[in-house]
Amino acid sequence: MEYFVSLLVMIGLYVTLSSSFNLIIGYGGLISIAHPVFFALGAYTTGVLSVNTSLHPLVTIAAGGAVAALASFMLSLPSLRISGDYLLITSIGFQLGVIEIIKNLDFVGGASGLSGIPNIVETHRSLKFALALLLLAAAVVLFVRKLTRGPYGRAIRAMRDDELAFSALGRNAMNIKIAIFALGSGIAGVAGGLYAYYYQYLTPDQFEILQSAMILTMVVVGGMGSVFGPTVGAVLLIALPEAITFLNLPAEVMGPLRGIIFTALVIVFLFLRPQGLVAPRVAGEAQ
Amino acid sequence: MFDTSILLQILWTGIATATYGVLLAAAFSLVLKVVKVWNFAQAGMMGIAYYTLYVCLQKAALPAALALGIAVLVTIGAALLIDTLGLRTFRRRKSPSLTYFIFTLLLSELVQYVLAMIFGTEPVSLAATVGSASTMIAGVIVSRWDVTAMLSTLACLAVLYVVLRRTRYGKHMTAVADNPELSQLYGMSVARIYALTFALAALLVVAAMYLFGTRASMVPETPLRMMLAAVIAALLGGMDNLIGAALAALFLSLLQSFSVLFIPSAWQGLILYALLFITILFFPRGVKLPRRNARRKPAAAAAPSTA
Amino acid sequence: MNTVLSIEKLNKRFGGVVVADNIDLQLGAGEVVGLIGPNGAGKTTLFNLISGVVPADAGRISLAGKRLDTLPVYRRARHGVARTWQHMRLFQSMSVLDNLLVAGSQYPGESFWRLIVAASAVKAAETHNRDKAHAILSRMGLAALANANVADITFGQQKLIGLARALMSDSPLLLLDEPMAGVEGSAYDTMRKIVAEEAATGRAICVVEHNVSFIRALCTSAIFMVRGRIVERGGVEALLESRALAELYFGK
Numbered sequence: 001m002e003y004f005v006s007l008l009v010m011i012g013l014y015v016t017l018s019s020s021f022n023l024i025i026g027y028g029g030l031i032s033i034a035h036p037v038f039f040a041l042g043a044y045t046t047g048v049l050s051v052n053t054s055l056h057p058l059v060t061i062a063a064g065g066a067v068a069a070l071a072s073f074m075l076s077l078p079s080l081r082i083s084g085d086y087l088l089i090t091s092i093g094f095q096l097g098v099i100e101i102i103k104n105l106d107f108v109g110g111a112s113g114l115s116g117i118p119n120i121v122e123t124h125r126s127l128k129f130a131l132a133l134l135l136l137a138a139a140v141v142l143f144v145r146k147l148t149r150g151p152y153g154r155a156i157r158a159m160r161d162d163e164l165a166f167s168a169l170g171r172n173a174m175n176i177k178i179a180i181f182a183l184g185s186g187i188a189g190v191a192g193g194l195y196a197y198y199y200q201y202l203t204p205d206q207f208e209i210l211q212s213a214m215i216l217t218m219v220v221v222g223g224m225g226s227v228f229g230p231t232v233g234a235v236l237l238i239a240l241p242e243a244i245t246f247l248n249l250p251a252e253v254m255g256p257l258r259g260i261i262f263t264a265l266v267i268v269f270l271f272l273r274p275q276g277l278v279a280p281r282v283a284g285e286a287q
Numbered sequence: 288m289f290d291t292s293i294l295l296q297i298l299w300t301g302i303a304t305a306t307y308g309v310l311l312a313a314a315f316s317l318v319l320k321v322v323k324v325w326n327f328a329q330a331g332m333m334g335i336a337y338y339t340l341y342v343c344l345q346k347a348a349l350p351a352a353l354a355l356g357i358a359v360l361v362t363i364g365a366a367l368l369i370d371t372l373g374l375r376t377f378r379r380r381k382s383p384s385l386t387y388f389i390f391t392l393l394l395s396e397l398v399q400y401v402l403a404m405i406f407g408t409e410p411v412s413l414a415a416t417v418g419s420a421s422t423m424i425a426g427v428i429v430s431r432w433d434v435t436a437m438l439s440t441l442a443c444l445a446v447l448y449v450v451l452r453r454t455r456y457g458k459h460m461t462a463v464a465d466n467p468e469l470s471q472l473y474g475m476s477v478a479r480i481y482a483l484t485f486a487l488a489a490l491l492v493v494a495a496m497y498l499f500g501t502r503a504s505m506v507p508e509t510p511l512r513m514m515l516a517a518v519i520a521a522l523l524g525g526m527d528n529l530i531g532a533a534l535a536a537l538f539l540s541l542l543q544s545f546s547v548l549f550i551p552s553a554w555q556g557l558i559l560y561a562l563l564f565i566t567i568l569f570f571p572r573g574v575k576l577p578r579r580n581a582r583r584k585p586a587a588a589a590a591p592s593t594a
Numbered sequence: 595m596n597t598v599l600s601i602e603k604l605n606k607r608f609g610g611v612v613v614a615d616n617i618d619l620q621l622g623a624g625e626v627v628g629l630i631g632p633n634g635a636g637k638t639t640l641f642n643l644i645s646g647v648v649p650a651d652a653g654r655i656s657l658a659g660k661r662l663d664t665l666p667v668y669r670r671a672r673h674g675v676a677r678t679w680q681h682m683r684l685f686q687s688m689s690v691l692d693n694l695l696v697a698g699s700q701y702p703g704e705s706f707w708r709l710i711v712a713a714s715a716v717k718a719a720e721t722h723n724r725d726k727a728h729a730i731l732s733r734m735g736l737a738a739l740a741n742a743n744v745a746d747i748t749f750g751q752q753k754l755i756g757l758a759r760a761l762m763s764d765s766p767l768l769l770l771d772e773p774m775a776g777v778e779g780s781a782y783d784t785m786r787k788i789v790a791e792e793a794a795t796g797r798a799i800c801v802v803e804h805n806v807s808f809i810r811a812l813c814t815s816a817i818f819m820v821r822g823r824i825v826e827r828g829g830v831e832a833l834l835e836s837r838a839l840a841e842l843y844f845g846k
Contacts, residue, residue, distance in 0.1 A: 031385050033392070078568050088325075088388055089518060090563065096515065097560030104554060151701060151720060152709065158685045158696040165683035168645055169697045170671035170763065179706060213396050220389060252407060259400035263393045270390055271376060 005126040009198060010238050012133025013191055018218040018230035019140045020187035025216075026224035026280075027148060028180035029160050030084065032091035034075060035188055036211035037098045038068040040204070042189025043196040044102065047114045050196070057120045061193030068189025069182040071098075076181040080174055095212065102204045113203035120197050129198045136194065137231075140187055145227045156180070217262045221269050223276030232277050237262065292426035301544030302537070303433035304502070306440040309536045310495035311513060312520035313447065314488040316532035319521055321464045321484040327391035328369050329517065331398035332489060333510035336362040337413075337496040338402055344413050358493045366485040369394065375478070395511060402507040413500030436498045443494050444533065447487070451529075456483055464527060516540075519563050596658075598623050598674075598766050598798035599644070604653030606643060606822075613639045614650070615822040621798045623766065626789070628813035628830065629802045630839075636822040637802040638680055641769045645677050646670045657767060676765035680772050682756045684744045690755055691727055691740040697762035698723035723762070730758045733791075734784050750781030757788060767798050774805040786811065806834065 021035045042064030049060040075094045079087040103111040121128045147153060159166045159173050167173055196202055214237065222233020241258045249257065269276065311333070318326040339361045343354035373394070377386050421430035451457040462470045463480045471477050499505065499513075517532075520539055524531025543558050550558070599621035606614040613636045621627055629637045642648040644655055646667040655662040662670050685693050700719040702708040709716060731737045734754050739747055744755060757773060773785055789812055793799055803809055809816060809830060816833045818826040826833055833839060 025385070029385075031388055078564070085325075085384065089522065092515060092518070093560045093563035096512070097557060097563070100557055100560065104557075147709075150709070151695070151716065152706075154688070154692055154696050155701070157687055158693075161685040161687050162683050164647065164667070165679065165685070166696070167667040168647075168671050168675075168677060169759070170668055170699070171696075171701075172668050183706065213393060216389065216393070253404055256400040256404040260397060260404065263397035263400065266393050267390060267397065270386060274380075274382070274386065 002126060005130050007238065007242065008130035009126060009133055011235055012130060012135075012137045013195060014215070014218060014234040014238055015137035015231050016133065016140050016191040017188055017215050018222065018234045019137070019144055020184040020191075021215050022219045022222075022224060022226075022230040023144055023147075023187075024181055024184035026219060026226070026229075027144075027153075027156050028177055028184075030076075030080075030177055030181055031088045032075070032181070033088075033212040033216065034091035034095040035185070035215050036207045037095045038072060038185035038188040039192040039195070039211070040099065040102065040202075040207035041071050042068045042192025043202055043207070044108050044114065044192075045189070046193035047117050047196040047202050048108055050117050051114065057193075057197060061190055061197075064193035064196070065186045065190035068192065069186030072182045072185035073178065076178045080177055099204050099207060109202070111204060113201060115201045117196055117200040117202070119200060129194065133191070133194055133198075136191065141227065141231055148227065213259065213262050213266075217266045219276075220266050221276055223278035223280065225280040226276070226278045229276050229278035229280070236277075237265075295425070295427045297544050297547070298541070299427050299429065299433065301541045303430075303436050304544065305537045305540030306436040307495040307499040308513070308516055308520070308540045309533045310440055310443055310491045310498075311517040312524070312532045312536035313444065313529055314491035314495070315514070315517040316521045316524065316526075316529050317447075317491075318484055318488050320527040320529065321460050322370075322374070322481050323464075324374060324387055325391070325518070326488070327388065327514070328373075328394040329488070329492065330395035330510040330514040332362055332366055332369075332492050333496055333513065334395070334398045334402050334507060335365050336489070336493045337500055337505060337510070338406060338411075340413050340493070340497055340500060341406075341411050345411070355493065355497060358497070359490060362489040362493050363486045366489040367482055370481055370485045371478075374481075395514075399507045399511065406507065408506050410504035410506050412504035413497065414502070419501075432502055436502070439494060439498065443491060447491070447529070450487070456480070460484060515563075516559055519559065519566060522563075522566050596623050597621070598658055599800070600654070600656040601644070602654040602656075604640075604643060604655065605651045606639065606648065607651060613822045614643060614653075617653070617822075617824060619817070619824070621767070621800060623796045623798055624793060625815065626793045626799045626801065626813045628809040628816040629800060629819060630804070630809065630816055630833075631819035631825075634821070635819040637819055638771055639822075640819070641677060641771055641800075641802065644670075644767075644769060645675050671763070671765075674763075674765040675767050675769065676760040676763050677769035678753075678756045678760050678771055678773060680775070682752055684752060684756060684759070686745050687743075689741050689743055690731070690736070690747065691724075693744055693755060694727035694730065694759055694762055695720075695723050697759045698726065699763040726762060727758075730761055734758060734788060735780075748781075750777045750779065753777050754781055754784060754788075757785065761788075761792065765797070768792065768800070770799065770801045770803075772802050772804070774803055774808050810834070 017035065017039060024030050024032060024035070042061075044064075045067040046057075046060040046064040049055055049063055050057070053060075055063075075090060076087065079090040102108055108114050119125070148156065155166075155171065155176060158169075159171070159176060163173050218233035218237050219230050220233070221236065222231065223229025240261065244257065244261070245254070311329070315326060315329055318324060318329070336358050339358040340354055343349045343357050344351065349357070369391075373390055374387065377390065419430050419432040421428050421433075423429070449457075451460060459470065459475045459480050460483065462473070463475060463477055467477050470480075516536065516539055520536035521532045523535035523539075524533070539559070539562065542562070543555065546555060546558055597620050599619065601617055601619040604614050604617040604619075606612075615636075617640065629640070631637055639648065643650050644662070646662070646665060646669075650663055653663070657670070657673050657675060660673055662673065662675070665673070685696065688696070698719070700722065702712060702716045702719050728737065728740065731740060736751060736754060736758075739751060739755075744752060747755070753773060753776070757770070760768060760770075770789070773789070774782060777785060786808065789799065789801070793812065793814075801809070801813065813830050815828060816830045817824055818833055818836070818839055826836060826839070
């Protein structure tokens, strides 16, 4: 039972992460691999605040989201000023660089990690966290749905179709991209805050490139640019590795094996079904 | 402030350790220039080359020449697979650039995980012993490896130059880099040129990994980090400028070497990332060296139509 | 007559080619100016310079007294430059109606903040835009196409939608880039009618066209451009009968 509940925690977490990443890459068309780093920034902000201050968890988690969203400007503003392709490169540098910084910063615990995050739930810990994360996931998915069906979704689609024509209609495409990036990253930051309270211990390794591959896989396999695709992808990709843990392989094999499954799956889908499992809605039906 | 011999030592060793970075930057830049693809799968190629060399040299105890030959064949094979099976499909489908990025990056990660599964995560080196024979010249320690590295890098670059400028295929590569459609009309097989480009890049990769492995050791995730330096070098050098990329790689490496004088070692790893940001912010189109022809197509939103 | 568009000494070259050579131009409300000339004369380039797609090398562009040439594309559009494109540039993944709705001049729905706090304003703007879009479509006789995907309608209909999109913003300046090219039959008549109606409402319109009867029927004056330079300007008939023009178009 406990095992099942911890699985729900993971599902809630990754549905949130993949849906927010989908907002950035699937809807906004912004190619970035830096999602885990905003997750990390949210987690570490919340962690540091909770260890060093007595602020209420809701405040620290909100702070985590805010820091992540603000940090996203550091990445999006200089890169998008030039072109979308640059965002890709800078996101790689940003992801690797910030994790490197965290490893070297003493007040966040450095490479050995940040521990001592207080427990904020006395009873039925896993259950309550699972509920919180699932609620967050549901909220995010519904928010994305509402956003993309209304005038905002229309604007995003027009921007993706023909950015120049869109600009000539008086729209600031750059602002929309930066806003989407900040929104998606902020959501990841909030998820990070909850994550910090759940695990109570953070290390930089938890936010490395493997995370990028996982989240990207969920989005690509689930279906980029569709509302429920990332959810499908997240559930599938949490369940799948759990199935192979039953094979009881040694740890040194398990880690790489999970990585192999994720990456191979994306590559297979890229060839056989690039639109993912849940194809995006056909335009024109939205209204 | 600093002892001259220390500075000279850092300079010498810096140049020596820049060698494999230069070759890797040249390989990355070559594919970018001709095939117009950010080949993040190069990290995968690097991993394959390295561990093939490792198996040949350490496990099978083959002589270096044979090991290199096998590694070259294997890496070229892998590179060609990437191009013909992978990239060609996406070219045919006219996939968006996102697809290329995901494919090449994840391919490298897949290779990384497979290698981790087979070889574990302990560092492995290609050399039997750490360090090689060395002598002292003018207060500077000069090792045999240093000299080998510099000479072979220069040789590789020279061969690359000759191939690109003097041979028929090389000129075709430049033509395809400028205008693939026109080149096709002139009878050049663009597919074959792409394959050749990847093969050349594979050669450079094998050379670079051999040099690296005979000096240091590596784990499966090292290539991805090394490749980032190649990416920055390609950006700094201007994206279709091989000489620029090579020089940028040299500069980056020297910068990292000299930084020990100023920065605590803990922060050294960050230089690369800081440089990436500086590059994007101030030199998005590469540092402008005087070039024979300025045929860069900027990432502009629209080309003006004629009327 | 109040000047809507004012261009002074506009210059632009691409490499060695001069595409705008000391262009001076004034356009007043209600004027319809035809821009004619052989291909490569720089007509669309002029539109690109005005709308901001291409930055000028030198010169001033002002719209109703406000300087445009330092502004990016989207700001110029907000100030009142609306245009159509030679290749239409409709939003291919969307329906006809959506293409028009995106072009509305009020879009509070595109701000997160206002989506949350001013939901009623968003709804009001949406309704307003919708009504306007339907009105324009009805004027064009295309009301039935509202929910069709733009990729599925005919070429002539696409061109009309391109024009409709430009009309959604009620901009004082309208730049039409070859609106008649490839259009015939009822679409052609509709196009003529709409442009005439818009001119009557006081918009300043500049049209790049090769279609002589269109220019004759609708333009109040004409400008003749060759190789980036304004060679002649004046009344439509006088210009059309000009020998220089005939020579340039047809050779001696």
